[in-house]
Amino acid sequence: MKQGKEKFMDLLAGDLPGEPLPGQSLLELTGDRQVLIENHRGVTQYSRERIGVKVSYGELLVCGRGLELARMSQGQLVVAGTVDSIQLCRRRP
Numbered sequence: 001m002k003q004g005k006e007k008f009m010d011l012l013a014g015d016l017p018g019e020p021l022p023g024q025s026l027l028e029l030t031g032d033r034q035v036l037i038e039n040h041r042g043v044t045q046y047s048r049e050r051i052g053v054k055v056s057y058g059e060l061l062v063c064g065r066g067l068e069l070a071r072m073s074q075g076q077l078v079v080a081g082t083v084d085s086i087q088l089c090r091r092r093p
Contacts, residue, residue, distance in 0.1 A: 025055040027086070034070070035062050035079040035086065043069070043077070051079050058091040 028036040037053050037060060044059055045052035051067050053060045067081035 023056060025057075025060075027060065029083065029086065032064075032083045033080065035083060036076060037079070038076045040075075040077055043072075048081070053077065053079075057088075059089045061085075061087040061089060063087070 023039060025040060026036075026038040028038075030036070037055070039055070041054040041056065043052065044054050045061075046069070048067055049063065049065065051062045051069070053062070062079045062083060063086075064084040065082045067079055067083075069077060070080035071078040
């Protein structure tokens with residue numbers, strides 16, 4: 001059962017298609033060569049085949065070949081290499 005805050009945020013999101021709410025992560029994929037993740041909460045795993053990134057609702061797993069963190073700041077990070085898949089692993093309440 002969703003809590004009041006989550007219900008309210010869902011209602012707002014319905015009115016703003018494509019726009020993340022404050023604090024939510026934004027994922028942008030450029031072809032199969034680059035992934036930009038905004039509002040991340042840190043890197044959870046790192047290898048040339050798999051990079052895990054913590055986000056507010058779970059973890060994003062970027063899988064591929066020759067992956068590397070091309071740029072990372074407090075607000076955003078860029079994964080570069082050949083991207084084969086991106087998986088969202090939701091945190092369970």
